[in-house]
Amino acid sequence: MTAQLPWLLLFVLAAGGGVRQVRGQGAPDTTGFISIDCGLPEKSSYVDDATKLTYVSDAGFTDAGVNRNVSAEYINNPSFVSNRNRNVRSFPGATRSCYTLSSLTPGSKYLIRATFLYGNYDGLGRLPAFDLHLGVNFWTTVNVTTIDQAELTEVITVVRDDFVQVCLVNTGSGTPFISGLDLRPLGSSLYPQANTTQGLVLYTRRNFGTTDPKQVVRYPDDPYDRVWTPWNVADEWAEISTTEKVGGATISPPSAVMQTAITPRNASKNIEFTLYPVPNHVYPAPRYIGLVHFAELQRLAANATRQFYLTVNGKLWYALPIKPDYLFANTIYDKEANDPLDVYHVSINATANSTLPPIINAIEVFSAISTANIGTDGQDVSAITAIKARYQVNKNWMGDPCAPKSLAWDGLSCSYDVSGPPRITNVNISYSGLNGDISPYFAKINTIESLYGDNPNLCSNGNSCQIKKKKSNNAIYIAVPIVAFVLVGTLVLLLRLMRKKKAKSGVNPRNGNEHNMMQLENRRFTYRELEVITNNFKRVLGKGGFGSVYDGFLEDGTQVAVKLRSQSSNQGRDGNAGSLSWRQRLRIALESAQGLEYLHKACSPPFLHRDVKTSNILLNANHEAKIADFGLLKAFQHDDDTHVSTVRVVGTHGYLAPEYAAALQLTEKSDVYSFGVVLLEMITGQPPILRCPNPMNIIQWVQQRLAHGNIDNVVDIHIRGNCNVNAAWKVADIALKCTAQSPTQRPTMTDVVMQLQECLKLEEGS
Incomplete structure (x- = not known):
């Protein structure tokens, strides 16, 4: 007789099951946790009794759907309905409805879990089926099979952006709904099979050996809040357990899971169970990845040996015999997804020289899905x-x-x-x-x-x-x-030769007149006015990624540049243009830094640019640089303000400081971060987001290459060998400091200007 495992495990926690907790320990860090009770009234929240995690309404994560309660016959039965399953958000009449989970770290790994309890919330008594998407990639088909029990699905993924969307897609088999949605950050070493092009969808995660069929291990025992459901067949398997802590590598389950195991009641028998694939319309032949966890829980006598093989469908899954370490977790796992099979008969067999029967502590199985499709620009x-x-x-x-x-x-x-x-x-x-x-x-x-x-x-x-x-x-x-x-103010780029103006007019940059000049730069212009300013677009200063830039003069004689979008424009640098020399790049970087320093320090109150990027640095005929495009300019309210709050994130992907995306708070260090990305582009000749072969931001790309200790690994091939090595190292160091994760670790623009001046001296001295 073999134990059989169903798909989409019944969420026994919702059925009154408990959460095992280790007393006397401080709770693990929950930074980055997102816990959503879907359908909870707006601005409502509560603390879950078992996990002590705070659950919030989903109102701030989606603007679609309607809140509904499960029917009275289920909502009043606390024996199997937890708080978060008493209500749902339903999406009638919509083809696709999405949740947006933001403030994430691009390139990081996350666990995303969705739960569903129908509870006859719509009074129709019809169990729906619908698709779930992770961004623009298919995740799974949710096929609700029972009215009164919750089901879950989970995916492990590496996010490309600072947000991810979870979308419910109507397939014509009932109205999509959802009860709960969780996001948990994972360590980068966990689940190495998950990357930017492949996600892992949970098939099962089981804890062997617990005697209580309702005892679930999750947060705080599992710091990542994975849900480990019990599995024991009492007539076949005997329990082995310990109260001692079980250690292990990062990839191993938590100690609370590894402290229990099973062994055959008949010592001459094997441990056997069967897994059946669950196909869907996107993956009719799913490919699975398994992780099996072992730890010896008994101190063996000197003449005792526990050693066994693991086979799947009669073939060795792992070539060597397994001999678990005492109180230390060993994990065997697939590096890649297996070829599809019709059934998976798993058997754990003692070797010929083993004096003890086999054991197993835990198992995880995932199906591999493609996450290679990328979203819109x-x-x-x-x-x-x-x-x-x-x-x-x-x-x-x-x-x-x-x-x-x-x-x-x-x-x-x-x-x-x-x-x-x-x-x-x-x-x-x-x-x-x-x-x-x-x-x-x-x-x-x-x-x-x-x-x-x-x-x-x-x-x-x-x-x-x-x-x-x-x-x-x-x-x-x-x-x-x-x-x-x-284009109004956003595409009218007023470029002042500020130092020259100040020298000629004697204007104090901290008096009211200068502030009025900055106000003028945000003024709206009609197309007719632009024609007058540029003398009917007569003199072309240059062409940028957005289109041509024209010379012009305001009514008071102020010289300006007007950037006019062309129909065939393609935002970014011209790949066919002649490459700038290293010395030219250094001078452009210095002059751009001085422009930002002026906004931060010379204006009262200070200004934040908010869209610092290479395409917003304009060059004149002498390659003199000016910071441009002040359409997103933001002013501090007072000189002594520490930050500026915004209602949404604006700017350009690849240049945004992480704390801005997370807290919607801007500081001068936000511009510093963006400028650091510009410096890295200047050194490497690479875009802010590389795709070689997987998406990676330029900061990670440079850090990985510089780890080998050779600056030539990152320097643009067009200037390699024609730049001062010390200056190149120094600029790279400045850029990486500018792009530090913590704003407090970044230099000010004044510091950056001073450092770049030294770099230019090094280059000119060589």
């Missing part, structure tokens, strides 16, 4: 999300705008390039009934080819809400000209 997502919020678009705009193709947002057209993320190319808003002024965020989608109107209350300038319609197909084609028109 981050800048496009930020822009279209801001547009959605600005106009309160109520169409089916949930999840990623372009991916997967079958779930792309209504009214959007996208381009799909195998070498990069999807990009938004067309926005059709002709039937949305929009009103107000045209959002400047349309200009942030720099691959957009057309924008359709037929919204008579949509303003083309700040004083009028009347747009003259063309007669072509009852729609307004407002591509490049109107985009240029609505």
